[in-house]
Amino acid sequence: MAAQQRARKQPQDHKPPEEKKQEKPTIVTVNGVRIPVDGSQMDDLEFAEAVYDLSEDPESNSLEIVQFLRKLFGDQYKTFKDAIRDEATGRVPISDVGDALADVLNQMNPNS
Numbered sequence: 001m002a003a004q005q006r007a008r009k010q011p012q013d014h015k016p017p018e019e020k021k022q023e024k025p026t027i028v029t030v031n032g033v034r035i036p037v038d039g040s041q042m043d044d045l046e047f048a049e050a051v052y053d054l055s056e057d058p059e060s061n062s063l064e065i066v067q068f069l070r071k072l073f074g075d076q077y078k079t080f081k082d083a084i085r086d087e088a089t090g091r092v093p094i095s096d097v098g099d100a101l102a103d104v105l106n107q108m109n110p111n112s
Contacts, residue, residue: 028107030100033083035076039108047071065097072104080104 025036041047050068073080084096 026108028104030080030083030104033079035073035079035083035104037072037076037104037108038074041071041074042108044071065094065101069097069101 023038023040026039027034028037029035047068050064050071053064054068069080070077080100081092084100085092086096
């Protein structure tokens with residue numbers, strides 16, 4: 001029997017970890033501008049905290065929208081701002097952010 005050694009099975013808990021599949025970004029459209037948004041950002045406690053801060057007291061926490069938008073759009077934050085920028089004034093009207101953001105979130109999760 002010594003001549004016949006069996007190959008040992010590797011225990012299941014020693015398997016190498018499976019690589020996580022990279023999610024494709026969701027393409028949203030803001031005023032005709034297509035912007036890739038990483039939906040995995042929503043699976044983040046700090047993102048949830050930013051949502052909570054906005055919803056808990058929107059008037060007192062209105063500046064939290066900047067943190068929220070930066071987390072949501074990541075490297076595409078400037079693209080988002082440029083998409084809603086008023087061409088005549090060069091400003092990004094805060095009054096347009098709410099509608100644009102609602103539209104983006106609806107595009108990312110249309111069933112909610």
